[in-house]
Amino acid sequence: MTGDLPRHPRLELRPEFPVLDSLRAVGALCVLTTHVAFQSGDYVRHGIVGALFSRLDVGVALFFALSGFLLARPYLARAAAGEPLPSTRHYYLKRFLRIYPVYFVTVVIALTVIEENRGQTDLLEWLRTLTLTNVFFEGRLPQGLTQMWSLSVEATFYLVLPVLMWLVVGRRQRSFQPGKIAAVLVLGVLFSCWWNGSLAGVIAGATTGTPLLWLPAHLSWFMVGIALAAVHVRHQLEPASAVVSTLVAVCRMPGACWAAAAGLLLIAATPLGGPILLLVATPSQSVVKHLAYLAIAAVVVATGVFAEPGSRYARALSVPWLRHFGHISYSTFCIHLVVLYLVRELLHHELFRGQGPLLWVLTVAGSLVVSEVLYRLVERPALRLKDRGPGRDRSAGQAKSATTTTTTR
Numbered sequence: 165m166t167g168d169l170p171r172h173p174r175l176e177l178r179p180e181f182p183v184l185d186s187l188r189a190v191g192a193l194c195v196l197t198t199h200v201a202f203q204s205g206d207y208v209r210h211g212i213v214g215a216l217f218s219r220l221d222v223g224v225a226l227f228f229a230l231s232g233f234l235l236a237r238p239y240l241a242r243a244a245a246g247e248p249l250p251s252t253r254h255y256y257l258k259r260f261l262r263i264y265p266v267y268f269v270t271v272v273i274a275l276t277v278i279e280e281n282r283g284q285t286d287l288l289e290w291l292r293t294l295t296l297t298n299v300f301f302e303g304r305l306p307q308g309l310t311q312m313w314s315l316s317v318e319a320t321f322y323l324v325l326p327v328l329m330w331l332v333v334g335r336r337q338r339s340f341q342p343g344k345i346a347a348v349l350v351l352g353v354l355f356s357c358w359w360n361g362s363l364a365g366v367i368a369g370a371t372t373g374t375p376l377l378w379l380p381a382h383l384s385w386f387m388v389g390i391a392l393a394a395v396h397v398r399h400q401l402e403p404a405s406a407v408v409s410t411l412v413a414v415c416r417m418p419g420a421c422w423a424a425a426a427g428l429l430l431i432a433a434t435p436l437g438g439p440i441l442l443l444v445a446t447p448s449q450s451v452v453k454h455l456a457y458l459a460i461a462a463v464v465v466a467t468g469v470f471a472e473p474g475s476r477y478a479r480a481l482s483v484p485w486l487r488h489f490g491h492i493s494y495s496t497f498c499i500h501l502v503v504l505y506l507v508r509e510l511l512h513h514e515l516f517r518g519q520g521p522l523l524w525v526l527t528v529a530g531s532l533v534v535s536e537v538l539y540r541l542v543e544r545p546a547l548r549l550k551d552r553g554p555g556r557d558r559s560a561g562q563a564k565s566a567t568t569t570t571t572t573r
Contacts, residue, residue: 175400177241182482183468184230185490190464191230192493194223195311196500196531200524203504205516207440215433218440222429222457224314225385227497229461231318232389233396233469235325240397243333244340252326258550259322263494265546266538267315268294270498274308278505281306299377308502313377315498320379321386328390340401345394349387353458356384360454361447376450384454388462392469399470415470418477421463428463432456495535495543503530 201207201217208214238250271293275281285293285306292298296316298305305312332345364375375381399408415421431437437453438445445453471478489496507526513519 175241175245175397177238177245177247181234181468181471182487183471183478184234184465185487186481187226187465187468187490188230188493189486189489191223191226192489192496192500193528194220194226195497196527197524198223199311199501200504200527201520203508203515204518204520204523206518206520209518212430212433215440216429219429219433219437222432222460224382225457225461226464227314228318228321228382228385229389229392229465231321232386233393233465234389235322236329236390237393237396239329239333240340240345240393243338244397244401246338249329249333249335249338255326256322259319261546261550263315263319265542266495266498267296267312269538269542270502271309273499274502275306277502278306278308281308300371300373302372303374308505311497311501313374314382317377317379317382321383324379340397342394342398345390349391349394352387353384356380356382356387357451357454359383360450365447381454384458385461388458389465392462392466396469412470415463415466416472416475418467418471421467424463425460428456428460432460489532492532492535492539492543495538496531499534499538500527500531503527503534506530 198217198220201214201220206214207218210217241247242249275285275290275293289298289306292301293306293309293312296312296319299313299316304310328348332341332348333339359380360376364378364381367375395408395411398405399412403409432453433440436449437456438449467477468481471481504523504527507513507523507530508515511519511522511526513523
């Protein structure tokens with residue numbers, strides 16, 4: 165897998181990935197469920213089931229892998245086709261419109277509605293929260309917004325992606341070189357493991373921020389998505405390649421992939437993956453959990469990337485109502501902790517005092533309702549602005565794959 169590859173008639177610049185919409189909904193539901201289980205105290209109840217609840221934060225790894233795939237593929241496909249790369253300015257505009265309007269509304273709601281935030285949030289914290297920079301300056305986030313560390317990581321990835329893509333495909337003399345791409349991806353994964361294993365601890369001693377919540381700690385999860393994008397482009401260029409065709413054939417066995425993901429999640433839920441509560445893991449535990457989540461994200465997202473059109477799996481995960489849950493999943497991710505807070509207030513629920521199933525049902529229902537409102541009144545109007553301004557034609561392929569068919573967080 166070395167050397168430049170010529171463009172192949174099968175290469176599509178604007179393919180559709182409908183299954184990925186539904187997988188985004190799965191990721192959002194995992195994140196919501198793990199937060200409800202924590203606040204109900206179910207982490208420490210029910211034995212291994214409680215431990216598995218604590219590991220449903222793997223939904224974040226799914227989100228990151230999806231972002232890596234959807235945002236990197238247009239660069240790789242255009243390089244392979246000899247087409248201009250997406251406009252950087254337009255790319256940044258679209259990313260801003262994709263995440264910030266809903267985030268801004270959520271921050272305003274959380275900082276004004278949640279009583280603890282009203283009494284403790286000063287102007288500086290408002291500024292840090294609105295700019296997604298809390299994790300770089302302090303060890304805590306406001307109540308109802310604690311999940312936003314991952315959005316900060318995502319936003320940082322958005323900033324560095326064009327530079328990373330220029331590194332792997334070139335800025336002027338563009339080319340698709342699988343060997344070069346693989347080398348960069350391997351280095352990224354190794355750096356991420358080094359960060360989690362030791363480097364973050366060294367940096368933590370010199371900062372008030374939280375290095376384990378910065379991009380380097382999770383870079384490899386994005387790299388998984390970029391690797392899938394490279395394989396997808398290579399498969400379209402050379403479908404007869406023995407290595408790539410074998411990988412694709414495995415990815416088209418969703419039952420085996422999901423079984424592998426379940427087994428990896430069980431491993432992550434053991435002491436090998438670290439404590440299930442908010443305790444500091446050892447370096448080796450951090451790396452084990454990190455790599456387990458990496459592998460889970462890889463096999464699950466791959467089932468959507470390479471889903472065989474017309475297969476039962478593709479049909480089941482492409483039904484309109486399920487894809488719609490994926491469309492509103494970003495709003496669900498943003499608002500669900502505020503909804504959970506209001507549900508607990510309504511029930512006069514004390515933290516860690518049980519009632520997990522009731523909290524979950526009411527939080528899911530409330531989050532879906534509020535997410536639908538946010539999607540229709542905030543997300544969609546903002547996204548309509550994405551194709552205005554200079555650079556829109558150059559990045560049409562990215563607009564198609566990253567918004568129309570499947571949108572990233």
